[in-house]
Amino acid sequence: MGLGIQSQQEYKQRYKEDERLPSNPSRLYADDWINWIHFLLPRDISNLKQFKTACAILKIKDSAQYRVTQKNYPQLPSKPEKRISDWSNWYDALDIPKLYGYYELAALVQSKGVCSLAEYAKLRTESNDPRMPVKPEERYRGKGWTNTYDFCGVKRPYQVKYLTDEWSLWAETIKEFLKSARGGDTKAKDLCEFVREYIEPNGFEESPLDFLTRGSTNIQPMLNLFEQVPVTRRKKWVFSINEFLDWIISSYLILEDTETGEITHIKDAKNPFSHINFSGETAPQVINETDKMALPYQYVKAGREWIFPLDSVEKKLSYRDLAHLHHFSSDWVQINDSSLLDKNDPDCVFKVENGKTYLWFPAYWTYTYSLMQLPARGMQIVYCDSGEADQELADFKNGKVAWKKNKTKLAGLTNRQGMVSKSGQGEFGVHYTSNKTKFDGSGYTIPFMPIELAYWLVKLRKWQQKYNPLKEPTKWLDCERTNLNEVQRKQKGSNCFLFRDYLEKEPGTFGGRLRTRLAAALYFSGKSDVKTATYKGLKYNQSIKELEKSQTIPLSHFKSPYTPHSMRVSLINAYAFEFGIPLEVIMKLVGHSSILMTIYYTKSGKTGANLREKMEVGEKEAMSKATQTLKSFVEQQRIEEVKSQLVGSSVDLLNSLDNARPASSYLWKDFGICPVGGAFCSEGGCPVATKANIYHPVPAGYLGEQNCFQCRLFITGPAFLVGLAAMFNEISLAVNTQSIRYTSLGQKLDNIAEKIDVIEHQLYKIKTDSSDKSALESNRRELVGERMHLNSEIETRAKKLDLYLSDMNAIHRHIHNCQTVMRNPKENAENQYQLIVPSEFTLGVELDEVSSFHQLSEVCSNAELYHSCSDDLAVTRRSQMIDKMMVENGIQPQLFLLSEEEQLLVGNQLTELMLTRLKGWENVDRLMDGSLTLKDLSIDNQFDEKTIRELFEKSKPLKRIG
Structure with a gap:
């Protein structure tokens, strides 16, 4: 057909252009009619115009579709590229838009800010550009395609698979190293960044073996990169590099003489970064990280x-x-x-x-x-x-x-x-x-x-x-x-x-x-x-x-x-420690029971029976001699003779203590020793990256930021057992004080929550707006605000409880280790000195639930004996209890007239007198809680108003240990 008509619709619009064409050919040629396609197709196809018309009529889109369709229409040539005289290519013949070249498309994609294949698909749909392939990763494979990141002009991640073929030897070596390296993900990133940012741009060797045997190496560009990152990242990065390069040398670049064991480096292989570790630098402490929100x-x-x-x-x-x-x-x-x-x-x-x-x-x-x-x-x-x-x-x-x-x-x-x-x-x-x-x-x-x-x-x-x-x-x-x-x-x-x-x-x-x-x-x-x-x-x-x-x-x-x-999954997490106070004791502590650690000793009596007695003030003073002995050994730089009598969180640190360490570096406490003079609290916590020698600060606790009990550098031993127990009891009192308030706040919170539930139920019943509904909603908002405030207060108390309980757990662990040393003394080696001779007596520890007065008295007694102990939480409360007892027994109260220091000394002596005269804590506790009066006591007890008055007149302090 000369007009090149391609469809029935187009025929009806254009048939008048040739007066010989009928308006309805299917009716006119009914006997021979097959269909419109058969009617419109050229009878002979010998030039490109006829070929294009035929393909348009048959709606052929590509060469594959043409080969299928051609079998049904004999006038279509089987090999058009040979039959059609003016043939050029399939794109021209079928009017197929020619796809962009890889680099042309990549430039287009990058100019549009596309960053992923999903964004590319969206751009292709929106632009309706037929020159953009559906799957560029398949279309350009082997024709420029490497990965999505290069295609989009986005920086490739620092992963082994994104190292280019040129650096395949580095990639293979890194993969081999990661099979045995710890923390593989982090190290893979570190090493790929090392290759991409240092090895590649500075034109170093494509083989890591050649790099390590090249002789002199300019490491300044790498040092410049280190300077651009924080200290913590810097230390981890250089550690990864050194571990990798040292591994290559030990795996591929050394020869060992099987007879002499002598090791020789092939071609003088060396790690150019082996002397870089940044160990002298400390990471700045972040005081307030506002970008990290904590979920209450x-x-x-x-x-x-x-x-x-x-x-x-x-x-x-x-x-x-x-x-x-x-x-x-x-x-x-x-x-x-x-x-x-x-x-x-x-x-x-x-x-x-x-x-x-x-x-x-x-x-x-x-x-x-x-x-x-x-x-x-x-x-x-x-x-x-x-x-x-x-x-x-x-x-x-x-x-x-x-x-x-x-x-x-x-x-x-x-x-x-x-x-x-x-x-x-x-x-x-x-x-x-x-x-x-x-x-x-x-x-x-x-x-x-x-x-x-x-x-x-x-x-x-x-x-x-x-x-x-x-x-x-x-x-x-x-x-x-x-x-x-x-x-x-x-x-x-x-x-x-x-x-x-x-x-x-x-x-x-x-x-x-x-x-x-x-x-x-x-x-x-x-x-x-x-x-x-x-x-x-x-x-x-x-x-x-x-x-x-x-x-x-x-x-x-x-x-x-x-x-x-x-998330804060629990307010009090101390139970999660692997080793610590028995769980039932922690639950009692949180339930504001008074828990006391008692040290007792067992001696073999004349009859052979084991006599178990509580350690009193005299024995505590005697035990302190072991501490003084230890101190004199250290001052004489003879610590190696008593090192077996010490325990600590870090075995490596204990092993490193020797006679060469100056005595001035030791800081002495009643409960242990700081071997670094209290100067490294900022590095005394758990590891950030152990092998890179980076540590968190020691967690704050009862003692504040200088929290020895949880410090990895702290050392103690059996000689400090009494001091450790004294601190345990002092912190136990602090827990008791906090838990009372904690429980009280919890009860208030429960009451408010119940009120909110009642109001929400009432609001549910009121369907329409009214003054009653407005009043209820206002009341609810106030209660919700109060609930949030109470929750905040409860969290504050719980955080303190958590800190204190964690300290108690740590002290409990130290005491357990001290007991282990005493029970299993090392075989007497030369120059070993026993600070406490186990054959004389055996020391044990018990955790008991006692009265509030008993706990307060123990803390006050220790505060008089030890510089490290404090009576801040105990002395006033004990004085109030004693004065109350005196009033209930018709005696003029005395302690409230004294200073806190005098209250401590006189109160301790009065307590000791009561214990002696009343023959133990049972009667003392009954006297203090009012279930027993002085009149109920027999004459044999010799404890009355006259005795108390005489004590106040002639009281004198105990001698403080140390």
Whole structure:
């Protein structure tokens, strides 16, 4: 057809251009008519114009489609590139827009600020530019494409896979090193940055072996890079570089003589950074990090109680009862075999939509809840064991944890690895498969777990066993998301991971899942009181109506400025220490009982019987001689002779003490020694990066920032046992004082919470606006404000309690170590001197619940004996109790007329007199609490008004130790 008409519609518009064309050809040529395509197609196709017309009529878009279509139309040439005289290429023939070249497209993408393939796809759709390929990563493979970052002009991450081919030898060596290096992720980044920012731009060798054998090396560009980063980062970075380069030398560039053991470096290989460590620099202490918001405990508590209600155990709740958690679409997994479902199981929650069956997966919310209950790191929790392969399994019976024999085929393949762990007779705690200070370490158990958490962890284990079973425990070596190197994973053995993903053996990536669920929990539990989270950027009262209408809710729309790291999961965390005061004692302390540490000694009497006696003032003074002896040894620079009688947090530091260390560097206390003169409190805490020799400051405590008890540099020993016990009792009194106020505030908070509940119930009943409703809302706002203020005060008290309890735990650990030294003295080596001779008597320690007066008197007595002890919290309270006793017995009160120092001295003597005359604390306590009067005492007691008056007239102080 000469007009080149390509469709029926175009024919009806243009047929009049040629008077020979009929208006309705299908009717005119009815006998021969086939269809419009057959009518319009050229009978002979010999030039490009005819070819283009034919392809347009047949709607052919590319060469592949042409080859398929050509078989149905004989007039289409099978090889048009040979048949068509004026042929050029397929792009021209089919009017296909020619795609951009790689560099042309990359320049376009970068000019538009595109940073990812998702943004590229959006740009392609919006611009409707046919020259942009759908998948540039496939289209330009081998034609310029390297990675998305180069394509978008964004700086590549410092990862091994993003080192270019030119530096492949460095990449392979780094990968080999990381197989055995600890902290692989961080070191990979450090080393890739080293290669990209120092090796590449300065034109150094493409092989690390050649770099280390090049001779002299200009390290100044690298030193300039170090100067651009903070001290802590600088130390870690240079440590990674040195460890890597030293590893290359030891692995590839040394020769060892098998006969002599002599080591020779190949081609004088050397690490040019071996002398750089920045050990003399200290990181500046950040006083106030305003960018890191901490989430107050009250919101964490409300959030976790929204996830799993507080009365879960009491009401025996199941997953089916958690309807508020079933609205989130990302917690549902599609299953192919519906026969796996148990419709009679209240923990089997499923639904059918559009012919597809979905099962509700409880692991993500349980993990979120666990992190809001336990003072542990996220990775520690997510890799906890379910206990599925242990000999015994935790279960619930009558609202308590009970243990039953594991009768599954997995039983016995792991040994007591379950997260819910048996920690004593009738007790249970948390078992972590990894150490709290290093993820690759062996597991450990803490002797406490909230009963509500145990309930839901047991439920999750049963659910996993039934609906997501394992054939065998999972080898850590097969895990891909732990950030551990190959060697570390081999050492870890196998576990049945409780929080494993559905149809997987290992937990998934929990970071994003946790953030959105934390935000959702804060959003729904916080309601309209305070903005802790938002939905689509809106506050609770602005968006809750939309959510109430929704059947499914996307978690991705929940946002919160608070991160999982910012949570305070408990107000008092001292129970989480691996070794410390027995848990029941801590609970008594928090419940404001008076706990006293008593030192007793056991002597063998003439009859051979063991006589157990409490250490009194005289014995305490005698014990101090051991301290003086130790001090004289140190002053004479003979510490190595008594070093076996010392204990400390750091074995390395103890071993480093020698006679060469000047005596002036030791700072003496009644409870121990600071071997660095009190100058390194800023580095006495836990490690930031152990091998890089970076440490946090020592945690503040009862003694303030110079908190010796928790300092890694502090040393003590049996000679300081009495001083340690004295400080323990003083801090115990501080805990008692704080816990009374803490409990009182808690009771006030409960009362206010009850009032708010009543008002909310009344507001619910009032539908329309009225003066009553306004008054109630105003009252509610006031109560909510008061509740927030009380919560703040409670947190302040709890923080102090936490600090004090942590100190008591640390002292308890030191005392335990002292007792170990005394019980197991090292074999008498030459020049070893025993400060306390164990054959004379045995010292022991007991924790007793005593009366308030007994506790106050012990603290006051120690304050008179030891410079390190203080009577600030005790003396006035004791004086009030003594004066009150005197008034109740018809005696003129005396102590309130004296100064605090005089009250201490006279009060101590009066207490000693009462103990002597009344034959022990039982009668003294009865006298002080009013259940016994002076008139009730027999003449034999010789304690009356005259005795007390005489004491006040001639009292004299005890001699202070030291």
